Amino acid sequence: MLDLVPDTVMDRYLNSTQTAHDRQDHITRSILQFVKMYSAHFQQEGGFIVDAYAQRALMYGVPRSVEVMSSLLLAPGRFAARCSVCGATGEQSILTFNLQLEERLQAAYRGAQVAAFWVLQSITGEPVHPPDVLITEPDPQYPPEAVALSQLRALRHGNAAACFLHASPENKAAVGPLQRFSAMLRSLPQFAPLLAHETDGAHCPRLVAVEQLSSSSVDIDIAVLPSTPEMRAQFSNQRIVFRWSMKLQPGPQHKNCWMTDAVRLHRLQS
Structure with missing residues (x-):
């Protein structure tokens, strides 16, 4: 798969501030290691994206x-394909592959010649199910992003039980039964925006960052805008970013289901 990385992307990475030894080590270890290191250094510049959906579906199994x-051939030298993918754990997603033609040197008789090759620009994913679906039971088919958004939707509608369904066994052991979880949500002011936030148009919750930490661990940042004047004043009219820390369950109960270990107020977003 490293052969499908554009030369411009590889050159940018090789010319970064890391030592040559470290760069070469990351490249030769695996495409996954390269993707993570490249994203860490050039996230704002774009040009090559393999998001968390694609990492889970293609690189961890x-x-x-x-x-x-x-x-679809979008233009001369530009191509896109959408694929329905079921990953090794049963997670279902739709991946979009964007490719472009790139001229490269290749070996030829008595020298080299220029030839055109298809290279990857990005692989990005999305859930199979509509984003407004409330997930009523843990199931391996649901990606962690969908589970987190479903929990947020349940909280917005006052359905603590539907949210609690997706708490991991470790989380439930720490928090206690559903009644205690509900009381905690109502009593702690930092969780108030989870219960009362805007849901329409430009003010709806935003998935702002997803970091795939390993095959079984992911952090998901979701920004919400409080819906009451009092809360907006409290948070200076800014969006509040909450971080979902999620784990893939080893089983036997809820094996290969993404469940939430913790949710915490992470930062403010202007």
């Missing part, structure tokens, strides 16, 4: 199934 849904 062999997919169970891949089905091409559509493909």
Whole structure:
């Protein structure tokens, strides 16, 4: 897969401030290591993206199934394909592959010649199910992003039980039963924006960052805008970013389901 990385992307990385030894070590170890190191250094510059959906589906295991849904030649030298993917753990997602033609040197008789190759610009994912679906039971098919947004939706509608369903066993052991969880949500002021936030148009919750820490661990940042004047004043009319820390359950109960270990107020977003 490293052969599909554009030369411009590889050159940018090799010319970064890291030592040559470290750069080469990260590149040769694996495409996953390269993706993570490149994203850490050039996240703002863009140009090459393999997001958390794609990492889980393609780099942490062999997919169970891949089905091409559509493909399109966007322009001369630009191509896109959308695929329905079931990952090794049963997680379902839709991946979009964006490719472009790049001229490269290749070996030829008595020298080299220039040839055109398709290279990756990005692989990005999205959930199979509509974003407004309330997930009523843990299931391996649901990606962690969908689970986190479903929990937030449940809290907004005052349904603490639907949120508590997706708390991990460790989380439940620390928090206690549902009644205590509900009381905690109502009593702690830092959680108030989770219960009362805007849901319409430009003010709806935003998924602002996803960091795939390992095959079984992910941090998801969601920004919400408080819906009451009092809370907006308290938080200086800024969005509040909450971080979901989630784990893939080893089983036997809820095996391969993404569940929440913790949710905490992370930062403010102007």
